[in-house]
Amino acid sequence: DLTSANDKEIITDYGLGRNCQLFEQTRKWAYRAIRQGWPAYDQWLQACFERAKAYNFQLLQPLDEKEVWGIAKSIAKWTHSKFSQESFNDYVLRTHSPEIQSKRGKMSKGGGRKSKIGRPWLTMGISRATWYRKKDK
Numbered sequence: 001d002l003t004s005a006n007d008k009e010i011i012t013d014y015g016l017g018r019n020c021q022l023f024e025q026t027r028k029w030a031y032r033a034i035r036q037g038w039p040a041y042d043q044w045l046q047a048c049f050e051r052a053k054a055y056n057f058q059l060l061q062p063l064d065e066k067e068v069w070g071i072a073k074s075i076a077k078w079t080h081s082k083f084s085q086e087s088f089n090d091y092v093l094r095t096h097s098p099e100i101q102s103k104r105g106k107m108s109k110g111g112g113r114k115s116k117i118g119r120p121w122l123t124m125g126i127s128r129a130t131w132y133r134k135k136d137k
Helices: 018-036 041-057 065-082 085-095 098-107 120-124 128-135
Strands: none
Touching: 018 041, 018 065, 041 065, 120 128
16 A cells, blocks of 8 residues: 555645645655565555655645656655665665664664663662552552
């Protein structure tokens, strides 16, 4: 189900025009959605067009259907030819090695596992849920 990829962020108005707005929203969706099944091109093109139409309806002044089709076709063609399960897996292997992930964790604010300070249930030898139940009484 290619329509199930949830939008994780709301894209604000870029101020560059409706075409750019629609392109950005749809392409961000496409990068996640194509990985849900690596569909055949015709199916993928239709999914991109349906998503672009849905985003287009959210615009104050929607674009005409030909413009929406052109944007969807551009995104579908690029993602279908440039993305594959193999290339995505290769990307993940190159960018998510244990060493890289460790470095990212050390660089992030408060990254990594928290210390036992601030976890009184551990020092008491009880579960977190039990500690909270007793705390409220």
